[in-house]
Structure formats: structure tokens, C-alpha cells
Amino acid sequence: ALQCYSELFSLSCTEESSDTWKMQLAQQAAPLLMDRISNVLRCFIEKESSSGRLPVSRDKLTEVIFVLKQLKKATIHHSVELVQKETLPANYSNSTKKHLLYLFPLLCECITTRE
Numbered sequence: 001a002l003q004c005y006s007e008l009f010s011l012s013c014t015e016e017s018s019d020t021w022k023m024q025l026a027q028q029a030a031p032l033l034m035d036r037i038s039n040v041l042r043c044f045i046e047k048e049s050s051s052g053r054l055p056v057s058r059d060k061l062t063e064v065i066f067v068l069k070q071l072k073k074a075t076i077h078h079s080v081e082l083v084q085k086e087t088l089p090a091n092y093s094n095s096t097k098k099h100l101l102y103l104f105p106l107l108c109e110c111i112t113t114r115e
Contacts, residue, residue: 002066008033009070014077015096026080034082034102040067041106048113064110074099 011029014022044064048056055061075096076082082102092101100107 001063005036005063005067005070008036009074012076012080013074014080015075017077017079023077023079026077030076030080030082030099034099037067037071037103038106040064041103041110045106045109045113068110071100071103 008029011025012033014026016022040063044056044060047060076099078094078096078098082099092098095101
């Protein structure tokens with residue numbers, strides 16, 4: 001699974017806008033990446049809150065840590081839309097870190113977890 005995330009990040013994080021083929025790939029991969037990361041974070045939050053005093057499985061924790069590290073270093077070209085209908089304000093749409101803004105509510109919920 002981690003290799004798949006790595007490939008999705010690689011496809012989504014192109015900085016070269018002159019290569020139209022790479023930009024088209026990035027445009028197709030970025031919404032899939034955002035959807036998958038949202039699902040991973042939601043699942044982590046739900047499992048962590050429903051597990052009581054039991055720790056989250058090491059596999060799930062490894063997956064979340066990997067995704068968070070990749071998010072931190074990722075830069076997505078400003079012309080790539082993360083979702084079909086862009087939900088970010090216009091002044092954030094030109095940011096190469098707009099993926100963090102898009103995931104901000106979920107990332108805030110992760111902060112309040114025990115893990």
C-alpha cells in the first residue's frame with residue numbers, strides 16, 4: 001500500500017508545467033490521491049476514537065505516518081485541481097501546498113488523537 005501512495009504522490013506532484021502529458025497525469029492522479037488520503041485520515045480518526053484505551057494497529061499507524069510525511073514534502077502544481085469542483089478560496093488555489101489547505105479540517109482532527 002505504501003508503494004501505491006508513493007506512486008500517487010509522484011504522479012500528482014509534478015512541477016513542470018511545460019510537459020502536458022505529466023500535467024494531464026497529475027490532474028487525473030491528484031483527486032484520487034486527495035480522496036484516498038481523506039479516507040485514510042477519516043478511518044484513523046474513527047478507529048482511534050472507537051478503540052478506547054487500545055492502541056491503533058501498527059499497520060494503520062505506519063500508513064498514517066507515511067501519508068503525513070509525504071503530505072509535508074509534497075508540492076502540487078498550482079494549475080492542478082484537487083477535486084472536481086475546487087472548494088478552496090481563489091487566493092489559495094495558486095499555492096503549491098493547497099493540498100494541506102484542502103485536508104486542513106481532517107489534519108486538525110488528527111491532532112486531537114492520542115497517537
